[in-house]
Amino acid sequence: MGDDDTNRWPKIIPERIVSWSPGRGREISDVVDKKILHAFKGVKSFPLKRIIIQFWRPETIGGKRLLACYGCPYALSLANHRLWKYRSRCIKYYYSIDDLGVPDDPMTISGAPPATAFLNHFPEVVLDLRVHRGTPLVDLALECELTCFMMIPVFSETGCVGIVEVSMRIPADLLVIFNDIKRELKRAGLSITPPRASWQPHKSIGITRGGFTLAKSEIAEALQVAVQSHAVPLGQVWMAYENLYDRTSRMLLGKLNHFCVNLPGDPLSSVEFFYRDLVLLSMKKMITVEGLIGRTLATRQPHLCKNIHKLRDNRGVLAVLSANVKCASFVICLRSSHTGEVNYLFEFFWPQTLDHLALMEALLLTLREHLPSFKYASGARLGDELLVVDVDNSSSGSASTPLKIFPRNKSSVAGRKRTRASLGMETRSIEGQSELTNINDPEGDDDLIILAVYKIDYRLFYLPSSPTYKVFLEKVYQEFDLNPVGTYTIEYQVLPGDWYSLTNGSCLKSCVSSYRTSKNIDYIKLHVRAVEK
Template identity: 25%
Template sequence: MILDISEFLQIFSPISLHHSEPGCYNNPWVFWSESEGCENNSSSADLGTPPMIHEKIKSALSNTHCWCFFAQFWAPVTIDSRRLLSTSDQPFAITHLYNNFAQYRLLSEKYKYNIDANKLHIEPDHIILSGGPATAFRNCRASIDKAHGFLLEMNDKLISVMVPICFAFKSNCIGVLEFLFNDSEYKLASFLVYTVEAIKKAGLDVFYVQHLIPYKAISGLEVTKDEIEEALKVVCETHNLALAQVWIPYEDKYNVPFSYSLKDSKTKRLLAIKLTGYLYAVTNFEKYLRFGDLTPRAIEEELLLVTLQDYKPRYISKLHSNKLIGWDFGFPSPPRALAICLRSNDTGDFNYAFEFIWTKHSNYKIFLEAILLTLKRCLPRFKFASGTEIGDELHIHNKVGGTKFKIFQGKRSMVVDDIAHSEVKCKTTPIVLPREVIEKQFGKTMNDAAKDLNVSLSTFKRKFKELDIPEWPGPNFMKRNINDSSVIQMNTNEEDNGAIEYTSTVNLNKNELTIKAEYEDDMIKFNLPISQATFVNIKKEMGKKLELGDKTYKLKYLDEDGDWITLKSDEEMTDCIKSSRKSGRIVIRMRVLPSPQPI
């Protein structure tokens, strides 16, 4: 039942609620109490959430839009020396003034969620719960799931979306935004992406799954990722695919509850996190691509990801719209998809789920063969996780009807010959590069060194990683500040064989960037997680530290060839990061220059 505003406010009496009306269609009503910013229910509680955070949360909620949802902010408080999440005196929002949403809000204020790592047991009175927003807070990971805890008492068809919040450039979670929907046709990928944009517009940020990727734990993964990125680009552009993504398995390491019931279940669930992706030609799929950066996917939830478990290739002749995304929107025919599970010789038994989506096609069997042949050319060191070579006769499961079909039937000799004589060359064949040969290239850029040795950049990078060279000593290597904690130190004593001896003196964090920027006579330096290194974030941080007005300055970065390149977009920021890796730098050097002002 929809109430008018006076009836809705009366439900919360005697608490006096302030509110702002929807600014436009599908924007919510936003509510807050006079006592927000301080927890008054217990004398042993801390001072609650700072008013600044409340204002930012209200701003983010007011700019979030969807047909029908309820949202509230769970903030950390300390009660009786225990860290908990609470909605008391926190902002909340509703698109429609439904009575059941008001009742859920009142019920939420009676409960707390435990985020104290040393006190994870559940209280006998069940007022302090586990799971739900506590899991999102502790893991710093957005999630989409069925209704949890006391929600089941109200409606077992609700969908819950949890979004942990942080400050830009910070790694500490400051609370969790919870969104509830009725179990109906909502395109949750688009909603989550748009919600993150509203959160960023309010001056806050979210966490990205890339920080979960275990680069350091799996030898060769970072170099293999670079190879995969090149291959996805070639495959998409060669065959006009809309989208290609690669997912890797991940088991949660925190051993915290995934169950959203009242029981403290510590069952671990295998997740898939996006390693990388490439969008080509069809921008309608951008939301799906970005969605993979925001939250992992639970394996077994979708057939495209279950291949990580059973290694069976899957073809979907028609992607149907679901709660996640509207696949058939705006296309004359529904998109099709292929999912396969591969392994690389360079990373052993580690699995990669390749996902390809396209909208234009002819004979699907020939089309699938063509995709796999191009992938074979680009990734010669990969084969199916089942042990089959790419190009061998292959059984593919068709989701529609649960049938199977074969490709490459009796074509093995033709396939091998085709690969050998193809003009499409993504990678060179395996080549031996002794350490002494590579060492003679020290002091050059990696691009120049690879060209001199007549190998691809990816092959060259893989080879020097195999030799346990911690970082490539490029042309600017000797110029680095020896006191910089993120720079490798060099000893230039030359041995008889002409090699340069080097030692690593510090810990190198490849998930974090160090940025140095010059502006007139000033220089600043700050660190930033790679997952948050967007053009907008970096420019905003520059402006804040140098006290510059927006649109009054521009940025340039120093690339691996020693040239200053103008930086204007996220795509160029990605090139900037790649350039720093190619040159052997972890420190990105930038210049802040005044922009010409209109007369």
């Protein structure tokens, strides 16, 4: 104890750093890379966790359109050798963004993110990489203890300029990182959605300007009243749009309006921030990938999911939310006489502990009052008997027996008032709002962050919250590839200059206790030394 730290502890920066080494000539100017670099520097969340952020941008090599990350900005902790190993291998690979079939180059990957995210102009999320084994970089990510990733398209005024990849260990960190990246890209003059000037209502729906204006006016008023009067944290409306500059005229879902109720300390406020600038969704992805909006649009049937956390088959928007927030979602398709067969998708989020049936009835009755020109997509009037597909969360998103709203059309103003009172909806505060809590998976969380030094080498690694001494030793030996028959001493630091021997389970418990109780320790310092014989 009491040794001078400079004699045993080198200067190490364990936190995530941002780097950029401009490489060979590219199609996109370095201006984009500089903006990406600036954005990455602004992402401050979880600096010590197992997270790598890197940029993939398009280029043409040998007449083929590819995505590459070589020479592009990236952010990681250099003290975590697994992250560095993953990065050093990624720069050798390409992703094909051409429709020229399967490439014959073993270093070129096709039909997988980030290429699909680039082509669809839509974020993609995989919450469990184990289901995608067989792809070289997925196998490498798992080897490097990365278990999930998120691919985010990045846009300038001219179109999609590349993909931001975020690969990490803990899915519960996805939403915070997504919101951070979205905010910092915006500050740098970039966006996660195509520029608004490039899209308009899809030509196939054939609406008139006057009729569309009337429908929008009704929607704006009805959405605000419904969200405020029932204290629903978030409500939004989507409709079909198209990109004016996209030769494929891909149909998109554009946000027509949204309204939220912000309560102090409301965990769902992060969901509202998540959706605030996410104003455009790929129609292709919303229909082909499991999701309430896609299902509702495809079937014209309303859908309810009582806990989006269990919709694990999502790869887009709901995947980010389901990894972080416990809440329910309800989507219904309506049409207005002002715009004919145009479909408007009303989407609401609320705490999963509420009475879903009563809340859906109350919302629909409020919408009926303020949407005089609207009916269900089936043609029935708002307030008529309605069957809602109740998504069965226990069986990978399959549908269970539908819920019946307004059975035999027995609804009344008195009944509506009782429903609202029973839910505590007369004010902007809902009892049970605190149930919207962040999800922490104790089995998967990197609870103990450890920075260890052996000779001139150092490692940033992680252990579960309550490791045994045997597990602890095995991890240390594995990280430094120590001789299994060798003898080593391990010491840990509590305060600067104070080192204590770590020789058994009791010492380990004392070390962990000091780490948990101290507000000034971001990680546990270990010093490993070989015993001379």
